Amino acid sequence: MDALDLARWQFGVTTVYHFLFVPLTIGLGVFVAGLQTAWYRTGKEHYLTLTKFFGKLFLINFAMGVVTGIVQEFQFGMNWSEYSIFVGDVFGAPLALEALLAFFLESTFLGLWIFGWDKLPKKLHLATIWAAVIGSNLSAYFILAANAWMKHPVGYEVVDGKARMTDLWAVLTNSTALAQVPHVVAGSFVVAGGFVLAVAGYRILRERNATGLIPRKKDFADVTAPMRREVDMWRAALRGALVMTAIAGAIVALTGDMSGQLLHTQQPMKLAAAEGLRHDTAGAPFSPVPGVEVPGLLSLLAAHDPNATIQGIDDIQQRLVTQFGPGDYVPNLPIVYLSFRVMIVFGMATVGLAFLGLFLTRGRGRRARPVPTWFARLCVLALPLPIAAIISGWLLSEIGRQPWTVQGELLTAASVSPGVSLTEVAISLGLFTLVYGVLTVAEAILLIRHVKAGPDEPVPAVVPGETERRVPTLMY
Amino acid sequence: MTTFWFILIAFLWTGYFVLEGFDFGVGALMPVLARGEAERRQVLRTIGPVWDGNEVWLITAIGAMFAAFPAWYAGFLSQFYLAAVMVVLALIVRGVGLEWRGKVRAKETPLVDVAIVTGSVLPAFLWGAIFGNVLFASAFATVMGGLLSLGLALVHGAVFVALKTKGPVRARARETAWVAGVVLVPVAAFALWRLDAVPAYAAMATYAAGVVLVWAGKEAWAFACTAVTIVLTTAATFLALHPEPLPGLMIESAASGPYTLTVLTWIGLVALPGVIAYQAWTYWVFRRRLTAPEVLLESRSA
Numbered sequence: 001m002d003a004l005d006l007a008r009w010q011f012g013v014t015t016v017y018h019f020l021f022v023p024l025t026i027g028l029g030v031f032v033a034g035l036q037t038a039w040y041r042t043g044k045e046h047y048l049t050l051t052k053f054f055g056k057l058f059l060i061n062f063a064m065g066v067v068t069g070i071v072q073e074f075q076f077g078m079n080w081s082e083y084s085i086f087v088g089d090v091f092g093a094p095l096a097l098e099a100l101l102a103f104f105l106e107s108t109f110l111g112l113w114i115f116g117w118d119k120l121p122k123k124l125h126l127a128t129i130w131a132a133v134i135g136s137n138l139s140a141y142f143i144l145a146a147n148a149w150m151k152h153p154v155g156y157e158v159v160d161g162k163a164r165m166t167d168l169w170a171v172l173t174n175s176t177a178l179a180q181v182p183h184v185v186a187g188s189f190v191v192a193g194g195f196v197l198a199v200a201g202y203r204i205l206r207e208r209n210a211t212g213l214i215p216r217k218k219d220f221a222d223v224t225a226p227m228r229r230e231v232d233m234w235r236a237a238l239r240g241a242l243v244m245t246a247i248a249g250a251i252v253a254l255t256g257d258m259s260g261q262l263l264h265t266q267q268p269m270k271l272a273a274a275e276g277l278r279h280d281t282a283g284a285p286f287s288p289v290p291g292v293e294v295p296g297l298l299s300l301l302a303a304h305d306p307n308a309t310i311q312g313i314d315d316i317q318q319r320l321v322t323q324f325g326p327g328d329y330v331p332n333l334p335i336v337y338l339s340f341r342v343m344i345v346f347g348m349a350t351v352g353l354a355f356l357g358l359f360l361t362r363g364r365g366r367r368a369r370p371v372p373t374w375f376a377r378l379c380v381l382a383l384p385l386p387i388a389a390i391i392s393g394w395l396l397s398e399i400g401r402q403p404w405t406v407q408g409e410l411l412t413a414a415s416v417s418p419g420v421s422l423t424e425v426a427i428s429l430g431l432f433t434l435v436y437g438v439l440t441v442a443e444a445i446l447l448i449r450h451v452k453a454g455p456d457e458p459v460p461a462v463v464p465g466e467t468e469r470r471v472p473t474l475m476y
Numbered sequence: 477m478t479t480f481w482f483i484l485i486a487f488l489w490t491g492y493f494v495l496e497g498f499d500f501g502v503g504a505l506m507p508v509l510a511r512g513e514a515e516r517r518q519v520l521r522t523i524g525p526v527w528d529g530n531e532v533w534l535i536t537a538i539g540a541m542f543a544a545f546p547a548w549y550a551g552f553l554s555q556f557y558l559a560a561v562m563v564v565l566a567l568i569v570r571g572v573g574l575e576w577r578g579k580v581r582a583k584e585t586p587l588v589d590v591a592i593v594t595g596s597v598l599p600a601f602l603w604g605a606i607f608g609n610v611l612f613a614s615a616f617a618t619v620m621g622g623l624l625s626l627g628l629a630l631v632h633g634a635v636f637v638a639l640k641t642k643g644p645v646r647a648r649a650r651e652t653a654w655v656a657g658v659v660l661v662p663v664a665a666f667a668l669w670r671l672d673a674v675p676a677y678a679a680m681a682t683y684a685a686g687v688v689l690v691w692a693g694k695e696a697w698a699f700a701c702t703a704v705t706i707v708l709t710t711a712a713t714f715l716a717l718h719p720e721p722l723p724g725l726m727i728e729s730a731a732s733g734p735y736t737l738t739v740l741t742w743i744g745l746v747a748l749p750g751v752i753a754y755q756a757w758t759y760w761v762f763r764r765r766l767t768a769p770e771v772l773l774e775s776r777s778a
Contacts, residue, residue: 419554431561
């Protein structure tokens, strides 16, 4: 165990934690903005209630995404100074642009949104949440463009042992980035969709339990009016999440296919590792679960040709030794193999759930089908699936890139800060793991509490003596 | 081009210290300025809508250093490794504390307040300490730098609260500002004298003017003075850092290529005025002075 190993563990731990929160921020932000837009356009009170309810959950999670992101901005310099010096000219640009064009937008307008309910006209206030979520999504674009450059470096030349950018546009329109950005962003919407499904499913179950009316009939004819309104509200949230998850799921599948093909040409080792394919094989098979092989499927997926030759791990290793000299160029095979399958199976299960839900709850107005109780339960149970899928996708993508930090240019072992000692990294790794762990549990507790408590009740108006402001409709 | 980018990075750090400076001061002084829960909310509400946007100045400064001077960025953060870890951890607990304070149970707020206070005091001290160490490489300079930046943040923050509130909190903030301001005179005088540059001497004058003006009840002018003091102090620091921002590292050799610097210049010149405009607009939207009952009744998300 040396400083390099610990630095890698630290990067992995802090990034995976960061990536627990950020996809939810990205997707849930847009969902909340959509709810507020629905309220703005229809004036229906329940959309406002939902906006505030999911807005609060969004903000609890947003805080964690922001603060864990600060670490990322510092960490390249702290632990990976050799990497930073080699890539800064290219890699630093999207990071600087991310802060300048995305983070300012996101944080400033979110502040306006949170505190602007009474101070801004309705339309302008709605615009602030949209500006903030556009910021979040833009930040995803910039950071993923930077990340894509590590896997498929373009628009640069190496001068005096440092990468020098020659074409910013090439970096920002890297084919790897153009496949990866929609894949990850749509994946984030699936995560947020799964989150809303679980929350709405839970609230539906709870409303039904509270009134002792878990309906077994086809419609709500026997349900009291106030309760029906409650259930209608959560049904609307659930339906919204189903639509979002289904559409995003289709985009995830499509862009996943694009990414697979790019792997075939750009990162053959990652592709071979994901399948555990040892040797160059024409008509390579794919095994959805170990032991079952579908002949030619991997070739079909990666090259859109069932007879195409897919490179194998051992043969690529030999070629890389010839090209770059002796060394081990194979990533951690069990993790890459397993995370590939977890990503696909759990991700598709979530999207399948969404399509099933859309079918079950079809119909509008009086013919709207109620949410079956068993389906609401299933939504709650399915909460971990999209989260596990997106984290696995990230592990596949980054562990599969090893042993490189910049594919073909810089090895991870040569990237670490030479002056930072084992003790220092041990201290920081310990502190980050501890603080992140505690805060993640705290976030989970806060989220569960607020979901259980449900939306705030509208309070009777009390006009304080010394304020001339209009009376708030909803109390925080 | 290299010099221009050095100035731009100095500008971003200046923006950060001026804006987050009062955020830190407000967070650190919250228990001193407020009596009871309503007033604590009132004090924190002064920075509620803006602190996160202010913190992005740091992220942008660090990102710009990465892009424009990779070796400076890498050397700066890896040489001050444990200090950077502490800064980041402090910003983490502080940020989470500020966002979560209104969402936890009443019996948990003291814990959140501890996070906010430590998370404000630590980075305010550490930034000055880090830059003091870079410039003078002695333990004494490190401590003095830390005390200077913490002290300026406290005075600046107290003046900000005085400017943004009404009622008992305003009176307490005004008093705290000038008392702290007077107590800190030796530290500020010594540290600025050691920086030995025109902006540093000018900072002494604006600092003194700020303390007198807040004592005289001219809060807006006092705030302008403390803000200018931080601008001048940061300017003096970066003047001293040029052309050797880290011992043994020259700015020219740390810089990215002309292509990168040129494209980033164009994007920066277009985007930065926009950022400044909408952040300024935020301060305009929330320009009213706050009272404690008003803050309690406010309708907001979370």
